[in-house]
Amino acid sequence: MRVTIKDIAKKVGVTPATVSMVINDSPKISIKTKELVLQAIKEMNYHPNYIGRSLVKGKTNNIAVVASFFASLFALESVRGIENNLRRTGYNLILYSTRGVEENERDVLRRVFYERRADGFIIISLKLDDELVSEFEREGIPVVFIEEIVKGAPTVKFNNIKGAFMATEHLIKNKRKKIAIIKGSKVLNAEERFKGYKDALEHYGIAYDEKRVIDVADYTFEEGAPLLKTLMKKSGGVDGIFCSAGDITAIGVMDAAKKMGIKIPQDLSIIGYDDVYLSNLTNPALTTVRQPIAQMGMQAFDQLTDMIEGRAPMESKIISFEPELIVRDSV
Amino acid sequence: MRVTIKDIAKKVGVTPATVSMVINDSPKISIKTKELVLQAIKEMNYHPNYIGRSLVKGKTNNIAVVASFFASLFALESVRGIENNLRRTGYNLILYSTRGVEENERDVLRRVFYERRADGFIIISLKLDDELVSEFEREGIPVVFIEEIVKGAPTVKFNNIKGAFMATEHLIKNKRKKIAIIKGSKVLNAEERFKGYKDALEHYGIAYDEKRVIDVADYTFEEGAPLLKTLMKKSGGVDGIFCSAGDITAIGVMDAAKKMGIKIPQDLSIIGYDDVYLSNLTNPALTTVRQPIAQMGMQAFDQLTDMIEGRAPMESKIISFEPELIVRDSV
DNA sequence: TTGTATGCGTTATCAA
DNA sequence: TTGATAACGCATACAA
Numbered sequence: 001m002r003v004t005i006k007d008i009a010k011k012v013g014v015t016p017a018t019v020s021m022v023i024n025d026s027p028k029i030s031i032k033t034k035e036l037v038l039q040a041i042k043e044m045n046y047h048p049n050y051i052g053r054s055l056v057k058g059k060t061n062n063i064a065v066v067a068s069f070f071a072s073l074f075a076l077e078s079v080r081g082i083e084n085n086l087r088r089t090g091y092n093l094i095l096y097s098t099r100g101v102e103e104n105e106r107d108v109l110r111r112v113f114y115e116r117r118a119d120g121f122i123i124i125s126l127k128l129d130d131e132l133v134s135e136f137e138r139e140g141i142p143v144v145f146i147e148e149i150v151k152g153a154p155t156v157k158f159n160n161i162k163g164a165f166m167a168t169e170h171l172i173k174n175k176r177k178k179i180a181i182i183k184g185s186k187v188l189n190a191e192e193r194f195k196g197y198k199d200a201l202e203h204y205g206i207a208y209d210e211k212r213v214i215d216v217a218d219y220t221f222e223e224g225a226p227l228l229k230t231l232m233k234k235s236g237g238v239d240g241i242f243c244s245a246g247d248i249t250a251i252g253v254m255d256a257a258k259k260m261g262i263k264i265p266q267d268l269s270i271i272g273y274d275d276v277y278l279s280n281l282t283n284p285a286l287t288t289v290r291q292p293i294a295q296m297g298m299q300a301f302d303q304l305t306d307m308i309e310g311r312a313p314m315e316s317k318i319i320s321f322e323p324e325l326i327v328r329d330s331v
Numbered sequence: 332m333r334v335t336i337k338d339i340a341k342k343v344g345v346t347p348a349t350v351s352m353v354i355n356d357s358p359k360i361s362i363k364t365k366e367l368v369l370q371a372i373k374e375m376n377y378h379p380n381y382i383g384r385s386l387v388k389g390k391t392n393n394i395a396v397v398a399s400f401f402a403s404l405f406a407l408e409s410v411r412g413i414e415n416n417l418r419r420t421g422y423n424l425i426l427y428s429t430r431g432v433e434e435n436e437r438d439v440l441r442r443v444f445y446e447r448r449a450d451g452f453i454i455i456s457l458k459l460d461d462e463l464v465s466e467f468e469r470e471g472i473p474v475v476f477i478e479e480i481v482k483g484a485p486t487v488k489f490n491n492i493k494g495a496f497m498a499t500e501h502l503i504k505n506k507r508k509k510i511a512i513i514k515g516s517k518v519l520n521a522e523e524r525f526k527g528y529k530d531a532l533e534h535y536g537i538a539y540d541e542k543r544v545i546d547v548a549d550y551t552f553e554e555g556a557p558l559l560k561t562l563m564k565k566s567g568g569v570d571g572i573f574c575s576a577g578d579i580t581a582i583g584v585m586d587a588a589k590k591m592g593i594k595i596p597q598d599l600s601i602i603g604y605d606d607v608y609l610s611n612l613t614n615p616a617l618t619t620v621r622q623p624i625a626q627m628g629m630q631a632f633d634q635l636t637d638m639i640e641g642r643a644p645m646e647s648k649i650i651s652f653e654p655e656l657i658v659r660d661s662v
Numbered sequence: 663t664t665g666t667a668t669g670c671g672t673t674a675t676c677a678a
Numbered sequence: 679t680t681g682a683t684a685a686c687g688c689a690t691a692c693a694a
Contacts, residue, residue, distance in 0.1 A: 002445075002470060004671055015681050020673055030679060047445030051391065052671025054382045055686045062425075071411040080402050083428055092448065094393070095424045097414055114333075114378030116687095117423070139333060221608070248608075255612060278609035281552065281582060335687060346665050351689055361663060383687030386670045447671095 003044045011040045023048060063304065064118035066096045066109060066126060073276055074293060075124055078146060081297020082122060089305065094118055098126065106132060113141055120304045122146060125187055142307035142314050144300050148188050154307075154317040156300040160189045163289040163323035164196025165203075167242050167271045170287065172204045174331050176240030176269050180212035180231055182253070184219065184245045193244035193273070211235045216245040224252020228260075240269040240331070247272035247279045247288055254282060254330065269331040284329035291323045334375045342371045354379060394635065395425045395449035397440060397457060404607055405624060406455055409477060412628020413453065420636065425449055429457065437463060444472055451635045453477060456518055473638035473645050475631050479519050485638075485648040487631040491520045494620040494654035495527025496534075498573050498602045501618065503535045505662050507571030507600050511543035511562055513584070515550065515576045524575035524604070542566045547576040555583020559591075571600040571662070578603035578610045578619055585613060585661065600662040615660035622654045 005023075009016045014033060021029050022037040040046075054060045065082060067075045079093070086093060096112055098104040105126055112118060113136060120142040130151045136143050137152055145155040171179050181197045184190035194213075201208050212235045216223060227249070231238060243250035250272030254264055262268050264284055272279060275290035299319055306312035336354075340347045345364060352360050353368040371377070385391045396413060398406045410426075417424060427443060429435040436457055443449060444467065451473040461482045467474050468483050476486040502510050512528045515521035525544075532539050543566045547554060558580070562569060574581035581603030585595055593599050595615055603610060606621035630650055637643035 002447075005673095006671080016672080017674085017682080018680060020671095021680085024673080028679060033680080045445070047442065049671050050446040050448055051382060051385045052686090053673075055386055055671075055688095056673045058686075060382065069411075070414070071407050076402055076407060079426075080400075083401075083426075083430075087430065092443075093426050095426055097418075099414075099418060111378065112423075114376070115381040116333075117381055221612075251612060277552075277579075278612065281586065281609060282612060283614050336689095337687080347688075348666080348690080349664060351687095352664085355689075359663060364664080380687050383670095384689075386672090386687075387689050389670075 002049075003046045004049065005046075007044060008037060008040050008046050011044065012036050058116075060117060060119055061090050061092060062094050062118040063091050063120055063122065063301070064094045064096055064112055065122045065124065066098065066105075066112075067124035068098050068100045068105075068126065070095060070097055073274060077293035078122075078124055078297040078300070081294035081299075082301045083297075084294065085298045085301045091119075091305070110135075113139075120144070120308045122300050122304055123148070125189075127187070137314055142304055144304045144307070146296065146300055149318065151316055153314060154303055154312075154319065156296050156303065156319045156321070158189065158291045158296065158321050158323055160192035160323070161196040161199065163273065163291070163325075164193035164242070164244055165200045166196075166323070166325045167244070167273070167289050168197045168200035169204070170325060170327065170331055171240040171242060171269055171271060172200065172206065174240075174265075174269060176331075177206065178212065178235070178238045179206070179240040179242060180214065180235060180238040182214055182216055182227055182231075182241060182243040182245050182249060185215050190244065197242055197244065209235070212238060216249055219246055219249055221248050221252035221255070224249055224254070225256035225259075228253045228256045238268070241271070243270060243272050245273070247274045247276045247286060250286060250288070251278065251282055254286065265329065265331050271331050275326050279326075280328070282330075287328045287331040288326050289323045290326050292321055296321050334377045335380065336377075338375060339368060339371045339377055342375065343367050389447075391448060391450055392421050392423060393425050393449040394422050394451055394453065394632070395427060395443055396453045396455065397427045397429065397436075397443075398455035399429050399431045399436075399457065401426060401428055404605060408624035409453075409455055409628040409631070412625035412630075413632045414628075415625065416629045416632045422450075422636070441466075444470075451475070451639045453631050453635055454479070456520075458518070468645055471645075473635055475635045475638070477627065477631055480649065482647055484645060485634055485643075485650065487627050487634060487650045487652070489520065489622045489627065489652050489654055491523035491654070492527040492530065494604065494622070494656075495524035495573070495575055496531045497527075497654070497656045498575070498604070498620050499528045499531035500535070501656060501658070501662055502571040502573060502600055502602060503531065503537065505571075505596075505600060507662075508537065509543065509566070509569045510537070510571040510573060511545065511566060511569040513545055513547055513558055513562070513572060513574040513576050513580060516546050521575070528573055528575065540566070543569060547580055550577055550580055552579050552583035552586070555580055555585070556587035556590075559584050559587045569599070572602070574601060574603050576604070578605045578607040578617060581617060581619070582609065582613055585617065596660065596662050602662050606657050610657075611659070613661075618659045618662040619657050620654045621657050623652055627652050 005016045005019045008019045124146045127148050133152045143153045147157045149155045272288040275288045279286040336347045336350045339350045455477045458479050464483045474484045478488045480486045603619040606619045610617040
């Protein structure tokens with residue numbers, strides 16, 4: 001059997017309550033007993049059981065992070081940022097992935113939440129209905145969203161409109177006229193980037209043409225080739241592509257273009273999004289948009305702990321981070 | 332206040348014990364009360380509090396995964412594998428990263444472990460002292476190691492010796508005579524790969540020369556250039572490099588070589604390890620060794636749950652996975 | 663088939 | 679300054 005507070009109490013000849021007070025550094029404990037207790041704790045290698053503590057305190061010291069997958073650059077970098085600020089605190093990280101199954105999202109969240117597995121939630125790129133958020137609110141469980149906006153909870157996000165605007169603008173300034181966009185769907189940031197693209201076209205007096213818009217499905221490298229072919233066919237020719245769906249797909253497109261004998265950037269300019277590790281290493285090196293993801297994760301964590309510890313209210317609010325254009329050789 | 336088992340009991344007019352039995356699907360409950368209870372549970376949106384449950388059961392249903400960093404291909408893919416098998420079970424994932432600080436490792440582990448935060452541990456590429464493992468063993472907490480061998484616990488790992496042998500052999504068969512190795516250090520798999528390299532040289536009657544051995548520090552792309560220069564200088568020329576430290580560094584070396592006017596693979600053959608995403612995209616495409624990381628993660632999870640649930644003992648044992656040589660254009 | 667009683671490990675309240 | 683007691687939410691052995 002493992003050693004509990006009772007064992008310590010027995011050994012020292014005090015009650016569990018006294019030991020508990022020592023552990024929690026109560027000021028009204030004599031130095032003498034405190035020392036005795038601490039020594040016994042060391043000798044017997046005692047560690048407080050967090051389950052017992054949680055039960056009475058109603059607090060787990062766990063932070064739950066929810067995403068559809070964690071095996072993505074974005075989720076991973078977010079976690080890295082969260083972790084960075086978390087390590088100075090007493091909190092622990094629990095990860096829940098919904099694995100892309102939409103119906104899972106509600107269920108997973110409800111379960112984790114009602115089972116009181118965490119003191120607060122950080123939800124990465126998942127769109128929850130307001131109703132569920134109200135439930136959270138009613139029960140007093142803080143939630144922070146990353147990259148999605150839900151009524152009643154704070155959001156930490158990037159200025160995607162600006163990022164897309166800068167990217168498109170860069171293409172335009174490099175004399176590109178027939179600019180296509182490869183975009184994601186369903187998530188807010190995809191829509192925002194789409195808006196930034198259209199804004200830039202309009203701002204520079206270039207007609208928007210929906211034949212130059214194409215949706216991505218998997219955000220993979222492999223999707224690049226078919227995407228490029230479809231785009232060429234249906235648009236009747238493009239001279240610039242803003243792959244707002246991310247660098248991986250952009251690199252796939254670039255690869256396919258090279259294989260088709262298209263010269264980059266002479267015949268076709270390409271710009272990505274994310275600045276993943278390899279964007280710097282492709283030939284030509286990929287021009288892209290970089291977002292301070294880890295920093296944003298840190299902010300999400302700070303915001304959440306502020307809420308958990310009562311320093312900030314749970315309310316609609318947007319904390320925005322600015323993207324940066326990384327100019328390389330593909331435009 | 333949130334709804335507990337008592338509220339349900341009161342509403343239905345039974346005792347908490349009865350409700351508990353319904354929740355746990357006890358066979359000796361009349362269909363009638365069962366229905367009533369279940370309905371009340373639904374109506375009142377009741378979810379069992381896992382803290383309460385854990386306290387009495389002595390089980391958290393949490394699996395802790397520990398690594399120095401999660402922002403690496405290896406850790407990430409491992410987590411992906413673990414996640415994949417975990418989702419069918421009732422377990423949750425807790426992540427702990429020691430952030431490369433060695434003294435953290437023991438502390439983090441001890442704390443998490445003694446506080447009873449998880450039912451079992453998967454430890455990725457960390458070398459623990461046997462003593463700590465004995466402690467775990469004594470307390471009956473199952474641990475599975477990935478890529479490190481520690482007495483008293485099972486290990487899931489790759490056949491690094493073979494992978495390195497195949498890589499070196501491939502260089503030799505392509506007429507390379509002066510073959511250098513860029514290697515990691517401190518971790519077991521680095522030593523194993525080093526052994527595989529030496530084995531292959533010996534097997535093919537090529538003299539081992541320690542001037543052709545160089546250690547990597549950060550496993551980064553940027554390290555490639557200085558590494559190559561140092562190697563050239565101290566070895567007096569090489570015609571093949573086995574970068575057992577991984578593809579990222581290998582690509583850095585390749586990049587540096589190209590900039591120095593060295594032709595690959597004509598003047599210099601390079602082979603990496605890992606088969607990261609971009610290895611297929613470099614010019615020339617990188618020949619490398621691929622390991623089924625996610626699969627190994629799945630196995631680690633299964634092994635751990637077998638131990639937690641009493642189907643397997645905690646004992647020294649090695650579950651090995653075979654690497655695969657991916658031949659592309661750099662050799 | 664259900665109720666009663668007890669305990670899991672800890673903390674908090676009140677007395678002493 | 680410390681002890682006794684109850685409570686957190688749930689599960690289980692035993693009694694009814």
